[in-house]
Amino acid sequence: xxxxxxxxxxxxxxxxxxxxxxAVIFEQTPDFINKLRSKYFNEFEALGLPTKKNEAYKYTDxxxxxxxxxxxxxxxxxxxxxxxxxxxxxxxxxxxHLMLVNGWFYDKENKLKLLPNGAIIGSLIEAxxxxxxxxxxHYGKYITEQNDxxxxxxxxxxxxxxFVYVPKGVxxxxxxxxxxxxxxxxxxxxxxxxxxxxxxxxxxxxxICDHSLNPHAFLLNSTTEVMAxxxxxxxxxxQQNAHDHSVQLTNTFILQKExxxxxxxxxxxxxxxxxxxxxxxxxxxxxxxxxxxLWLADKNQHIDNNTFIHHAAPNCExxxxxxxxxxxxxxxxxxxxxxxxxxxxxxxxxxxxxxLLMTNDAKTRSKPQLEIYADDVKCSHGSxxxxxxxxxxxxxxxxxxxxxxxxxxxxxxxxxxxxxxxxIAPLRDEITGLVEKRLRGELSRxxxxxxxCG
Amino acid sequence: xxxxxxxxxxxxxxxxxxxxxxxxxxxxVHAIMGPNGSGKSTLASVLAGREIFEVTSGEVLLEGKNxxxxxxEDRARLGVFLGFQYPIEIPGVSMVNFMKTAVxxxxxxRGLPLLSSSDFLKLMREKKELVEIDSQLTNRSVNEGFxxxxxxxNEIFQMAMLEPKLAILDETDSGLDIDALRIVANxxxxxxxxxxxxxxxxxxxxxxxxxxxxxxHVLYNGQIVKTAGKELALELEEKGYDWIKKExxx
Numbered sequence: 076x077x078x079x080x081x082x083x084x085x086x087x088x089x090x091x092x093x094x095x096x097x098a099v100i101f102e103q104t105p106d107f108i109n110k111l112r113s114k115y116f117n118e119f120e121a122l123g124l125p126t127k128k129n130e131a132y133k134y135t136d137x138x139x140x141x142x143x144x145x146x147x148x149x150x151x152x153x154x155x156x157x158x159x160x161x162x163x164x165x166x167x168x169x170x171x172h173l174m175l176v177n178g179w180f181y182d183k184e185n186k187l188k189l190l191p192n193g194a195i196i197g198s199l200i201e202a203x204x205x206x207x208x209x210x211x212x213h214y215g216k217y218i219t220e221q222n223d224x225x226x227x228x229x230x231x232x233x234x235x236x237x238f239v240y241v242p243k244g245v246x247x248x249x250x251x252x253x254x255x256x257x258x259x260x261x262x263x264x265x266x267x268x269x270x271x272x273x274x275x276x277x278x279x280x281x282x283i284c285d286h287s288l289n290p291h292a293f294l295l296n297s298t299t300e301v302m303a304x305x306x307x308x309x310x311x312x313x314q315q316n317a318h319d320h321s322v323q324l325t326n327t328f329i330l331q332k333e334x335x336x337x338x339x340x341x342x343x344x345x346x347x348x349x350x351x352x353x354x355x356x357x358x359x360x361x362x363x364x365x366x367x368x369l370w371l372a373d374k375n376q377h378i379d380n381n382t383f384i385h386h387a388a389p390n391c392e393x394x395x396x397x398x399x400x401x402x403x404x405x406x407x408x409x410x411x412x413x414x415x416x417x418x419x420x421x422x423x424x425x426x427x428x429x430x431l432l433m434t435n436d437a438k439t440r441s442k443p444q445l446e447i448y449a450d451d452v453k454c455s456h457g458s459x460x461x462x463x464x465x466x467x468x469x470x471x472x473x474x475x476x477x478x479x480x481x482x483x484x485x486x487x488x489x490x491x492x493x494x495x496x497x498x499i500a501p502l503r504d505e506i507t508g509l510v511e512k513r514l515r516g517e518l519s520r521x522x523x524x525x526x527x528c529g
Numbered sequence: 530x531x532x533x534x535x536x537x538x539x540x541x542x543x544x545x546x547x548x549x550x551x552x553x554x555x556x557x558v559h560a561i562m563g564p565n566g567s568g569k570s571t572l573a574s575v576l577a578g579r580e581i582f583e584v585t586s587g588e589v590l591l592e593g594k595n596x597x598x599x600x601x602e603d604r605a606r607l608g609v610f611l612g613f614q615y616p617i618e619i620p621g622v623s624m625v626n627f628m629k630t631a632v633x634x635x636x637x638x639r640g641l642p643l644l645s646s647s648d649f650l651k652l653m654r655e656k657k658e659l660v661e662i663d664s665q666l667t668n669r670s671v672n673e674g675f676x677x678x679x680x681x682x683n684e685i686f687q688m689a690m691l692e693p694k695l696a697i698l699d700e701t702d703s704g705l706d707i708d709a710l711r712i713v714a715n716x717x718x719x720x721x722x723x724x725x726x727x728x729x730x731x732x733x734x735x736x737x738x739x740x741x742x743x744x745x746h747v748l749y750n751g752q753i754v755k756t757a758g759k760e761l762a763l764e765l766e767e768k769g770y771d772w773i774k775k776e777x778x779x
Binding site: 464466467469470471472473474475476477478480481484485487488489491492 | 577578579580600601602604605606610611613616617619620621622626627628630631634635638670671687691
């Protein structure tokens with residue numbers, strides 16, 4: 076009984092917070108966003124957070140993750156530190172100009188950049204002011220999975236976030252990097268909304284890095300909408316690197332038009348409770364999606380990756396590889412669903428999940444699902460969970476390599492399968508280094524951060 | 530150099546080695562032959578420290594040090610090298626990284642300074658030439674996608690890199706064509722020194738045309754039943770193992 080009361084309190088608290096602060100929330104954004112906000116809020120209020128009774132959330136307790144003394148910022152708050160001084164990304168060649176701090180763009184002059192080729196990169200709120208029609212055309216349009224209350228919640232509270240618009244035929248060579256930084260002296264709940272629009276024949280890579288600069292608990296419920304226009308080529312990389320007291324929830328919606336190509340790589344280096352939802356809709360023929368995930372968990376961390384690839388048109392292709400390394404008493408979840416519509420003939424869809432369990436206490440759950448209504452398709456899915464290969468261990472040790480080092484080499488090799496899917500070379504090298512440190516149990520800070528925290 | 534006394538070992542309670550006695554002196558090449566299932570590969574695995582085998586009695590000393598008390602990596606660092614019958618493919622671990630880690634762990638154990646990257650690459654080049662291994666192979670993951678012959682050549686290359694005191698080559702000749710066999714045998718011969726020793730485990734006399742042993746042992750039913758000079762190989766080739774089986778039938 077007490078459990079029920081506690082849980083419903085979480086929903087009540089969110090609903091109350093929205094109602095109490097809606098004047099401030101609505102003030103930041105234009106009507107077309109606020110209309111959607113109200114619509115999604117009503118839906119959220121009716122549905123509430125996902126419970127473990129919901130099949131899609133069976134193994135991750137979202138309600139408990141929300142149970143905390145989280146504060147929300149409904150407008151940008153003054154920063155007490157100079158962010159650029161404490162955080163400098165090490166990776167060369169990234170367009171390292173974008174930083175979202177606690178969910179807000181702060182950089183006044185650089186809030187929204189207009190490139191000579193017509194591309195627009197920067198703050199979503201700023202874009203709604205300068206290009207309202209453009210944002211209205213796309214905002215909220217790619218939320219293809221309507222029943223997920225985490226994205227409803229995000230749509231209710233979302234204010235700022237990353238906006239990327241790449242016009243027809245424009246190729247952006249240098250990857251765009253967004254550092255999603257959480258730096259606070261209190262426990263924060265932030266819900267940014269990113270919108271990435273790549274028009275016909277365009278090309279862009281976006282790297283989102285989630286970081287925290289101090290050890291306070293936080294909850295990130297982030298939604299990213301991606302529209303890949305005809306013949307466009309996109310890469311979306313997300314690197315999650317926070318701490319044990321973090322709750323990181325991401326909802327990524329990708330809509331792919333004809334002959335578009337999207338490569339998405341999610342690397343979860345460190346998180347307390349992580350849930351990544353990826354929804355891909357291949358809506359027109361010859362679209363190709365590649366989605367990859369790697370998660371490293373130890374202690375009591377919990378990392379859940381959930382994918383849904385919807386083949387809604389013929390001749391599309393999807394490939395998925397998701398791998399987890401679970402140490403100590405950590406838990407991992409992979410649930411992947413491929414849906415092939417009746418008219419999506421000549422579909423090629425592959426999915427693979429592999430998990431490495433380093434201890435007897437580590438657990439993983441894997442639920443690959445194929446749902447095929449067409450009759451001329453090539454689809455497969457598979458899942459394997461095991462320990463390090465004994466034969467390989469012996470081979471390495473027979474050459475004088477210690478057990479610990481042999482373990483390390485094999486774990487890195489396991490992870491490398493996913494890391495090498497990142498096509499941005501300097502990022503791939505950086506991630507390799509971070510994964511290496513993480514697997515050695517060293518603190519894998521990826522910056523020259525002066526703030527030391529666990 | 531190597532002294533094995535009354536070595537008995539079993540797997541899942543089933544005895545495989547039933548009292549092996551063997552003395553190998555520095556500079557010697559010993560061949561161990563015998564029919565399938567006689568315990569040849571088990572002997573190699575036990576010497577290298579494979580944990581699935583349980584040593585139930587006996588003693589194995591390498592230069593006076595008790596191998597049986599050591600981990601596989603410490604045996605390797607001391608100088609035991611096993612050329613695997615079936616080398617393992619390890620996708621994602623590069624040959625360079627693998628060999629660099631191995632060489633430096635062994636150097637560390639022996640109190641030698643670690644090799645710099647450039648010195649290491651120089652060493653790789655020298656040894657590649659010595660054993661005539663295709664230089665592309667070392668740019669790949671360990672044994673991944675290697676042909677049978679390439680895997681065996683790679684074992685000899687690793688042996689050249691690690692300079693063991695005692696090399697145990699477990700059916701290194703199996704699955705090799707005549708050219709590969711020659712390359713592998715040449716490698717072994719070139720690596721032979723007065724202060725190291727080699728145990729060659731083989732089914733066939735063929736390899737022994739190229740690697741000439743000082744002593745040949747016949748292992749049968751977990752024991753060495755015959756020890757003689759290199760002429761024994763020819764006799765075995767001619768008569769097969771049946772006469773041994775009859776003579777030493779259980």
